[in-house]
Amino acid sequence: MTIIFSKKCEYGLQACLYLAAINTGAVIPSGEIAKQLKIPKEFISKILQSLTTSGLIYSKKGKLGGFSLAKDPSKIKLIDIVTAIDGLQLFEKCVLGFPNCSPDTPCPVHDKWGELRTKAYQMLTDETLDAFTEKTLRKIKNL
Template sequence: MLSSACQDTIRAAVWLSTKPVGEFHRIQEISEALDLPFHFMAKSLQKLVHAGIIISQRGAAGGVTLSRDASEITLLSIIDAVDGSTFFDACVLGIGNCESEKPCALHSQWDKWRQEMLEMYDAMCLSEITDDILQRRIKRI
């Protein structure tokens, strides 16, 4: 449901959340750890910098780090930074003029699911996923 770019960016944010806040990590290190292309990772993480989710620092000791504790970063904030809100605003069937006044066949059901998904992503923070990883409930990011 989320774009692959968004999923991979969430993985990168989760990876960063396993490290101390304020400890900078090179994008190359993150891309190697997650087996993702460097240029893709750099572009994706730049979106998180613009959204204020991570901090970027240049230089020999540079890299990226979370801007705040993982418990303060929701999945919805990352989704908004990478994919925008179009997924939650658009018709599930891709019908351009689907709206409340002229709904498609799935509009009312999608409206309920969309609201549930928004609430779920807004309630889930990075620290919850990090806890699963640190307790080895998730074996791989």
């Protein structure tokens, strides 16, 4: 069970944070990413493939191939990765599962959840990937 992101999205975020943190222009093979994050190689490979299609990740085939961020870490936000993988339903749908939840026909926790949703959105948009470098490196070191 995941919290608010799918497992795909969690791993996608982890991988992008990792690629941003090591901050080398070079491509990193999926095996190395998987090893560092301790997640399945084939799965993260698939996820990065889809992010390649989205334009967030650059991939190089063949020997010495691998994945890297398609742009500078200072140009990528967490929300970009979430949008590419899970989409923005998290910020659109009713937290209690009621249909058509809106200011007109609000659910019982509409206003409170609205505040939380805004704060969650800010968490994903306020900073760019480069701001997480230090914390990411420390976390990965302790995996």
